[in-house]
Amino acid sequence: MRIIKYVFFLIVSGVGFSAENFGNFIYYDSQARAKEIIYEKEDGFAVVEGDILVKKLSQIDKIPRAAIIRQIGGERWVNGEVPYKFGDLSEENKNAVLNAMHLWETQTVIKFIEITTENAHNYPDYLLFVSFNGKNSSSFVGKQGGEQIVKIAISCKPFSAAHEIGHAIGLWHEQSRADRDKYVTILWDNIDEDYKFNFNQHIGDGQDLLEYDYDSLMHYSAYAFSKNGQQTITPVNKDVNIGQRTHLSDKDIAAIMVMYARSLM
Ligand SMILES: [Zn+2]
Incomplete structure (x- = not known):
């Protein structure tokens, strides 16, 4: 991770x-x-x-x-506690986010705390989930301080929401790791010209933990930013798939446990 x-x-x-x-x-x-x-x-x-x-x-x-x-990537959430508020989300999207929180909460030490008028003074830093009228949900990486927007696209699925929450609690994309070229091949000719920058590695702003994880919820799909319907990123190991949005991988869970176990000490 x-x-x-x-x-x-x-x-x-x-x-x-x-x-x-x-x-x-x-x-x-x-x-x-x-x-x-x-x-x-x-x-x-x-x-x-x-x-x-x-x-x-x-x-x-x-x-x-x-x-x-x-730094671009923010900080960890103190004690793994992530306060949040809902903005103008539809009931469907609210449920997707609540389901996503449940996934992280039941499998890691992260706890989500809904902000109320009674407890708001205790939580100056929090996530605000707002609806976004475009195709992609999006999030900052790590705690930024103050009110921090998470944009939820129309009809966002629970595992897409879980991916954005993964960013908010401190995970970058798996294929941005410094060692990614040992594990995946970037097929530059198939990538939309305008979006090639999305395959740059931001080596200075992260730290790689555990081994490369093809199974990560935080990995791009094989067809990310394709201009021609062909794959843009392909695993070196031909027996694996990338870009799943069906579960938190063992290493997604382990990475969060390592990050936040330290803050709990
Ligand atoms: Zn992402």
């Missing part, structure tokens, strides 16, 4: 980018390695890898040419 690092800061400088629907910025990691992040502009947010929220576009516009900002 690829998980958030604990403490990590980035120095960011905004640079020009021509395409209307995309933008970029450059950051320097703790070893002063420059890294470019290309993002898609969607509904007021910068989005990478299809469903990972990076920042509000209005916040990126305010970043001066050199500034230290919080």
